[in-house]
């Protein structure tokens with residue numbers, strides 16, 4: 270009792286108690302006010318500006334499951350001073366994707382391009398971007414338009430697998446140091462040609478990317494030194510690249526460059542514009558390639574089922590093309606080979622390893638999911654919640670490469686869920702690079718397994734886990750790595 274009295278007379282304790290009391294009172298008041306105004310419920314938090322950021326960062330998947338159980342399919346959350354409403358049900362997500370008028374992405378795209386990539390506002394807000402550059406990107410990345418880029422990538426990845434693979438053959442190597450540089454370099458060559466500053470941009474790109482999720486979450490840039498320095502170096506490198514010879518870049522890059530130059534923009538701005546493309550290109554697919562190997566190597570049988578499927582496709586191609594060498598027809602082979610297990614494995618790897626979200630801005634007061642939203646409210650479609658929904662995906666927490674081989678249609682509440690797997694996002698912001706990315710991963714796996722066997726180094730117990738705090742920033746990075754031994758196949 271005496272101790273308690275002593276505590277109460279301690280000014281620090283008293284102040285802490287008052288702050289706590291004020292926070293609880295404010296939370297209760299806020300909760301009532303939101304309910305009275307028919308606003309989506311707010312996930313409770315203790316620290317005012319930080320909000321739920323720390324709790325989400327710990328284990329986002331568990332956090333979202335708890336929040337959905339407690340608040341339903343729509344709930345608001347505060348993190349780093351910003352209030353955002355999350356939507357976690359497939360039907361509501363699809364309603365948002367369908368209605369680009371009420372739930373706008375254009376404004377968000379412009380703000381992100383300016384704030385995250387330092388692309389000059391004069392370019393991003395001009396008609397040149399919306400009326401010429403974006404439609405041109407759409408054309409060159411479409412299923413048919415992207416073929417020349419895929420062809421260039423195919424040649425590059427085949428060559429790189431040969432040189433890198435033979436360099437590392439027989440020795441224990443960290444998988445990240447093998448996979449990421451190969452995929453980075455091959456896709457950089459395909460888009461930007463061989464004069465692309467691959468080696469110099471590799472580290473600054475990863476410095477920029479390593480804290481990109483914090484930038485997305487609203488952490489001020491002054492706190493993200495690595496990110497800022499990485500971006501500044503990329504700007505310098507790409508400005509210089511556009512100043513120098515680069516005739517072997519893809520027509521996609523060259524056409525956009527011509528457009529920008531004809532409107533008076535110089536190499537620096539053109540470089541800045543393409544850094545956002547470099548990011549789209551490198552932030553997800555190389556990590557997906559990494560998980561494709563890691564997740565399968567750790568299963569019984571390892572990569573053998575995929576290798577067998579590819580071997581059969583090679584044998585069948587050779588049977589039909591007796592006088593030809595497959596090395597002379599790499600693109601044709603990789604693009605036509607029917608490999609259902611590999612296709613399912615790629616899709617499952619993305620379901621399992623990608624944490625993807627789409628942000629939208631409300632353009633007019635609207636009723637949605639039973640709640641009221643005002644102009645400029647931000648809504649996030651949290652597709653990972655759908656990917657991990659046990660009712661939609663049987664044993665969702667397990668990695669099953671054969672998952673997408675089945676004809677069974679996923680359901681929820683007795684209804685078929687067509688948008689059960691939204692790894693490319695959806696609606697107007699759906700990933701433009703998906704046609705390239707799926708072919709990129711397919712060709713990479715085919716060529717890798719045609720040439721090499723991989724085994725986990727038995728001397729190393731280290732296993733990578735997902736950096737799950739990169740919530741919403743795409744395919745998760747690994748924490749830790751896997752040591753593997755490569756052997757050339759006879």
Ligand code: HEM
Nearest residue numbers: 549550553554557625627693694695698700701702705706
């Ligand atoms: C496995 C690899 C990839 C995944 C999982 C992925 C996923 C995504 C997602 C989720 C979005 C945003 C969707 C939204 O906001 O609704 C997106 C946007 C985008 N992605 Fe990808 N992506 C991948 C690879 C690529 C590649 C290789 C490229 C380039 C060739 C690319 C180009 C783009 C572009 C340009 C956008 C922006 C679309 C827009 O602003 O409307 N992506 N991607």
